[in-house]
Amino acid sequence: SSITIDPHDSTGNTVYATISVISETGEAEPTIYRSTNGGAVWNSVMSNLPNAPVNAVAIDPQSANTVYAATDVGVYYTTEITACAQLLANCWSPFGTGLPEAPVVALSAAPAGVTPPMLAAGTYGRGIWQTSLWTADTSLSAASANPGSLDFPSQIFGTTSAASVVTLTNTGSIALTFTSPIAFTGDASDFGATGNCIGQLVPTGGTCTLDVTFTPQATGQRTAQMIVFANIYGGQLSVDLNGTGLPGGNFTPSPSSLSFGQVEVGSTSSPLQVTVTNSATAAIPISAETVTQPFVLTANSCGTTSLGADSSCQVQVAFAPTQPGAATGMLTFTDGDGTQTVQLAGTGAAAPTDVLNPTSIAFPSTASGQISAAQPVTITNNGDLPLQVNSISASANFQQSSGCISGVAAHSNCTISVQFAPTQTGALTGTLTLVDALGSKTVSLSGTGLQPAALTVSPPSVSFAQQQPGVAGSPQTLTVTNSGGAAMANIGFQITGPGAADYSVGATNCGALLNSGGQCTVQVVFAPLATGLLTAALAVSSSTPGVTAASVPLNGSGQLATGFQANPSQLPFFTVIPVGELSSAQSVTITNSSQYSISAVSVTAAGPFSLTQNTCSGTLGAGAGCTTGVIFAPSSSGSAAGTLTVSSTDVATPATVALSGTGFAFSVQPSGSTSQTVTSGQQADYALVITPAGAPGTFSLQCGTLPANALCIFNPTTQTLSAGVQGNVLVEIYTGSSGLSAQIKPFTARRVWPLACVLILVPLALWRRRGIVFVLLPTIVLSAGLSSCTSAIGGSSGGGGGQDGAGATPSGTYSIPVSISSSGMTQSITLTMIVD
DSSP states (O other): OEEEEOTTOTTSOOEEEEOOOOOSSSSOOOOEEEESSTTSSOEEOOTTOOSSOEEEEEEOTTOTTOEEEEETTEEEEESOGGGGGSTTOOOOEEOOSOOOSSOEEEEEEOOTTOSSOEEEEEESSSOEEEEEOTTTOTTOBOEEEESSEEEOOOEETTOOOOOEEEEEEEOSSSOEEBOSOOEEEESGGGEEEEESOTTOEEOTTOEEEEEEEEOOSSSEEEEEEEEEEBSBTTSEEEEEEEEEEEOOSSEEEESSEEEEEEEETTSOOOOEEEEEEEOSSSOEEEEEEEEOTTEEEEEESSOSSEEOTTEEEEEEEEEOOSSSEEEEEEEEEEETTEEEEEEEEEEEEOOOOOEEEOSEEEOOOEETTSOOOOEEEEEEEOSSSOBOEEEEEEOTTEEEEOSGGGOBOTTEEEEEEEEEOOSSSEEEEEEEEEEETTEEEEEEEEEEEEOOOOEEEESSOEEOOOBOTTSOOOOEEEEEEEOSSSOEEOEEEEEESTTGGGEEEEEEOOOSEEOTTOEEEEEEEEOOSSSEEEEEEEEEEESSTTOOOEEEEEEEEEOBSOOEEEESSEEEOOSOEETTOOOOOEEEEEEEOSSSOEEEEEEEEESSEEEESOOOOEEEOTTOEEEEEEEEOOSSSEEEEEEEEEEETTEEEEEEEEEEEEEEEEEEEESSOSEEEEOBTBEEEEEEEEEEESSOEEEEEEEOOOOTTEEEEEESSEEEEOTTOOEEEEEEEEEHHHHHHHHHOSOOGGGHHHHHHHHHHHHHHGGGGGOHHHHHHHHHHHHHHHHHHHHTTTSOOOTTOOOOSSOOOOSEEEEEEEEEEETTEEEEEEEEEEEO
């Protein structure tokens, strides 16, 4: 009925198996087994469990030795499961109180660390119940009683025996308290107990004792149970008590009890005898001998006067049951020595029966040379006595098998399996014959022999639409046809192959029999557990011998609705990128957010964007991630948009990342002529128009190579322009001495450096007579300083020109390149200056 693996055993080798069975023979059959080697060897741990089906077990999460069993008569538990392998061990006890009288069919223990630590029990028809686990309540202790049962020596009626000691031991982890007076059940007035336990606090490992005595209130066997209440699970300990009450010593009946066993209802058993002995030296008066029904006195030599000294008499008692079931009674002697009793017991037994069901069987038509499915014939014995079976036989074209020849026990049944095994075609009849102690009974048999059956399935293969993993798709229907001449039985379906777990057999109307030419249908459901192509095969078979099974290929693909997660979901490139240039790479992380592996991962980028260092390809496991770099390469100015797409044949909806960036460009156009004619000492002025496109820009300008004694000045020196807004820049090129004097005026802060440069350089020149070192040094410093000083005047200047304050710019035509730069982009325009 269940298999449970002990979670405490990391190897998985400790396993429990339960059996849902109840013995009908009086000897309990094992209902719970335990294996510590993975099932190679099983040992019964039933011990003292009641004779009832066991439906499930649960292992306490705190203790591997504490096991709970769900039975048809409640929940039982043990804290020493290993001891339960001993046949007579008293290791199982009822667990908790309050369950309804219904079979417990399932148990579940809260895992370790879960609060509250409870045990849940599911019942048949009475709901779900719960209670604390054995290990959960730290306010409960544990205790044992030693001995667990007491057998007192026989004791004379009305007298008290010597005390027998029962030791109660605290086996728990907290103090033990006995909370109520001691109680007795059964023959409660025959026993008593005193001691130091009640009201005492027994520490862990400590003990207390009870003195138990036996004072029989009647003769014969006396039994009771002593109940001690304490703060333990179940709330009580019990000790079985047994003793025998003896007569007063002079008038003694023997034996003290009679057992008649089973006697058929309506009949009278053979009598059993009781002998009464007077061991006194004087006669003892006898006033009466009585017996309770359904027992009767069949002979009495004792009479109702007296029994002489040192003599005996006999009484015979018989059992005459009037109804089935156990019966008890008492033979009572009332005499001068008191009241003496003899216990009587017997069981009324109903006569055996041999009811056959059914009394006739019409078998389905079966192909000649084959054997039909077995049909049962049940022999039912409703009596209390076993039925003796002498023989069972079947006529030609039929066969039978059973174990009923050994007889049928009381209140039980036995099944005969009958099969139709035709050796020819056409209508055939026969008989099943049962001969038992009650006579002979028959069952009529009939069937028709046919030609063999044949099996075909349509369509021959099935392809399913792509389906979300973990979700069942629409079922596909297949038609099964019996294309042979005989009926076939028990059409069965089995799915095999690498993708067997992804398919299941759904609704079918294929019953126990499919006649010749008949059809039935079966549905196959595709519920993929993975992505990608998943294949299997549906095997269609019949239990009819000789029918060849059909195999139908199944094909389907698991496809996720979504499965990718991209981070970030939007990727803007904030840095303006010049047209034709590449941005730095930005990273995108792609994660498989599904529970399934995704194959053939593909990442693409659209628009002026491209991928770099892409690790997202091949298969991406469940929960796994990968990265790719994205580069912006604008081909035009202005805002640009694109999309990064993550896709697979395994995912219906790809993941996307919005890409954006801004391309930057600008134009430089002359405003007026790009050629000027001047005389050395004059300046040439040129106007340029700068227009940024796509984004604002801050522009810097610089002249290239200048003619001798020329200086290049920009006004303004830099310029910041919004996209599409034109900006004007004046380029001034000074020639000869007039150029320098023009730049020195006015003497502003930004022109301090040129003057400082001259003041530094002149003293250095005075050292030229000190030697060649001092001649070269001023020259080097002068050259560097003059260059710096020249550059500092009002803007940028190109190399190759220069101004010493007195030189003239030579006549000629000069091409002067001007570079305009912004955001990493540079454009040039060439100006022409003619010096006459």
